[in-house]
Amino acid sequence: MSCGDAADGVDGVDGKKAEAVMPKKRTVRRIEKGTCQRCRESKAKFIIRSAPYCTPCFELNVFSRFTRQLYPPLHPPQPASSTKKHNSNNTLYRPARRSSNVLIAMSGGAGSIAMYDMLSRGGYVGTGEETKVADITKGEKEIIWEKGYVVYVDFSGALRAGTGGEEADVEWMRRLVEDRGMVFVALRAEDAFDPSLAERLGGVRATNEDQALAIDLRAAGLPVHPIASTSTTSSPLDKLQTLLASVPPPSRPSILSCILTSLLNTAASSLPNISHLLVGETSTRQASRVISATASGRGWALPLELASSMSLPNGVVKINPMKEASLKEAAYVCRIQRLATRNFRGWGKAGGDEKGRDSRGKGGAMSIEGLTEQFIAALDVTHPATVSTITRTGGKLVFPGQQDQEELCPLCQLPKDPSALEWKARTALTSLGKTPKSEERDPMSSTGAGGEAQIDLAPLLCYACLTTLTPSIHAKKEQAEGTVELPLWVGGRVKMGREEMKSEIRDFLLEE
Ligand SMILES: [Zn+2]
Numbered sequence: 001m002s003c004g005d006a007a008d009g010v011d012g013v014d015g016k017k018a019e020a021v022m023p024k025k026r027t028v029r030r031i032e033k034g035t036c037q038r039c040r041e042s043k044a045k046f047i048i049r050s051a052p053y054c055t056p057c058f059e060l061n062v063f064s065r066f067t068r069q070l071y072p073p074l075h076p077p078q079p080a081s082s083t084k085k086h087n088s089n090n091t092l093y094r095p096a097r098r099s100s101n102v103l104i105a106m107s108g109g110a111g112s113i114a115m116y117d118m119l120s121r122g123g124y125v126g127t128g129e130e131t132k133v134a135d136i137t138k139g140e141k142e143i144i145w146e147k148g149y150v151v152y153v154d155f156s157g158a159l160r161a162g163t164g165g166e167e168a169d170v171e172w173m174r175r176l177v178e179d180r181g182m183v184f185v186a187l188r189a190e191d192a193f194d195p196s197l198a199e200r201l202g203g204v205r206a207t208n209e210d211q212a213l214a215i216d217l218r219a220a221g222l223p224v225h226p227i228a229s230t231s232t233t234s235s236p237l238d239k240l241q242t243l244l245a246s247v248p249p250p251s252r253p254s255i256l257s258c259i260l261t262s263l264l265n266t267a268a269s270s271l272p273n274i275s276h277l278l279v280g281e282t283s284t285r286q287a288s289r290v291i292s293a294t295a296s297g298r299g300w301a302l303p304l305e306l307a308s309s310m311s312l313p314n315g316v317v318k319i320n321p322m323k324e325a326s327l328k329e330a331a332y333v334c335r336i337q338r339l340a341t342r343n344f345r346g347w348g349k350a351g352g353d354e355k356g357r358d359s360r361g362k363g364g365a366m367s368i369e370g371l372t373e374q375f376i377a378a379l380d381v382t383h384p385a386t387v388s389t390i391t392r393t394g395g396k397l398v399f400p401g402q403q404d405q406e407e408l409c410p411l412c413q414l415p416k417d418p419s420a421l422e423w424k425a426r427t428a429l430t431s432l433g434k435t436p437k438s439e440e441r442d443p444m445s446s447t448g449a450g451g452e453a454q455i456d457l458a459p460l461l462c463y464a465c466l467t468t469l470t471p472s473i474h475a476k477k478e479q480a481e482g483t484v485e486l487p488l489w490v491g492g493r494v495k496m497g498r499e500e501m502k503s504e505i506r507d508f509l510l511e512e
């Protein structure tokens with residue numbers, strides 16, 4: 001209300017007169033800081049991107065950003081002739097019901113709990129027993145997936161945590177999932193070494209695909225040779241801890257991240273009739289991924305990792321619907337819904353032999369991932385646009401390779417940089433010794449001293465995984481373990497012919 005206008009009430013009685021006395025000024029829309037800018041009625045409780053929102057409007061805002069990422073990959077691909085704008089409008093309505101199931105990845109963090117909550121409250125996932133078709137004219141909402149599986153991967157064995165808190169965490173997540181009619185599946189990080197995992201999940205035991213491999217981390221070419229998985233008596237947990245102990249501490253989070261990816265892939269292909277895998281990676285986590293992946297030389301396949309959807313090697317489509325919500329917003333959603341969360345990851349402590357940090361916060365082993373996470377969290381306090389600036393920049397990245405001509409790295413299962421070894425040889429300050437060149441030497445043909453088939457793993461790895469498995473120069477020779485066993489999926493990937501890997505990558509990217 002400007003000073004020239006008549007006050008409310010007065011206007012109704014003598015409005016014309018008031019207008020005649022003083023010419024009406026152009027009304028300036030003022031944003032009341034205390035009022036929600038969407039409904040303009042309720043008191044604002046949250047300020048998101050410098051706009052105030054009341055609680056219901058805030059939830060609606062997050063939910064609309066959630067569906068904007070979730071819906072488009074669930075629609076059939078649009079014909080190439082239609083324009084992009086037309087495309088995006090067409091794919092924003094609720095997708096049709098499909099006869100498959102969905103796998104939801106849950107870490108217990110705010111991102112995945114908020115995603116799970118919005119999925120179950122939105123009525124997207126059925127209980128597997130719905131036969132009735134929803135009547136949309138009566139306002140009923142049709143489900144998208146017949147049944148939902150929620151998978152949680154427990155890393156406490158790898159972190160040697162064992163404080164007892166993990167079991168309680170698993171229990172509250174199990175209750176949360178089962179109360180809403182979905183199936184809870186708990187896995188452990190060491191299951192990556194368990195040949196019966198797929199069978200346990202209800203799939204077919206992959207006898208001819210997975211192959212136990214032992215790797216010699218001391219040689220520059222990283223030679224691997226097949227071993228019988230029954231030949232060793234050590235448990236999967238022992239194998240995981242040996243592997244983690246024999247790589248430098250900053251490499252351990254990368255290995256754990258590869259294990260998580262692989263276990264989710266195995267669960268997606270072994271559980272019955274899964275068509276989609278949903279992960280709740282918030283924009284805050286993506287921002288830290290952009291920086292840490294670039295710093296550790298994982299930039300080649302980074303655009304694929306940041307995409308809101310991608311097709312996995314097993315044909316399942318992975319969707320990240322939380323891409324546009326920050327960790328803080330996800331935490332608010334959980335707070336409003338009174339859901340517990342557990343944001344502690346602790347991958348920096350993996351391996352167990354880390355020395356404590358001193359009082360200045362220095363010392364101890366820190367990974368690039370851990371440092372980046374701390375850096376972004378600290379900078380975001382003083383500069384609230386940090387996360388959105390980084391993710392906007394990351395969103396502009398384009399995958400540089402040819403989609404149908406890339407090989408997959410056997411460790412991270414992402415397309416690999418074509419010349420990782422030569423690049424590393426050029427940039428390294430120290431000599432790597434006998435560096436094999438990938439073109440000159442066929443990695444499949446060499447044999448070990450004992451006459452058994454031996455393969456150099458180094459030429460097959462991407463730049464970042466090559467760095468992950470290269471032992472630290474400070475590591476004493478006698479301390480470094482000689483040969484250690486690799487997780488089972490690596491063997492399967494190495495065994496798979498190069499041609500087969502190339503054909504798998506063909507439909508890696510989906511149309512956005
Ligand atoms: Zn409102």
Ligand SMILES: [Zn+2]
Nearest residue numbers: 409412462465
């Ligand atoms: Zn890799």
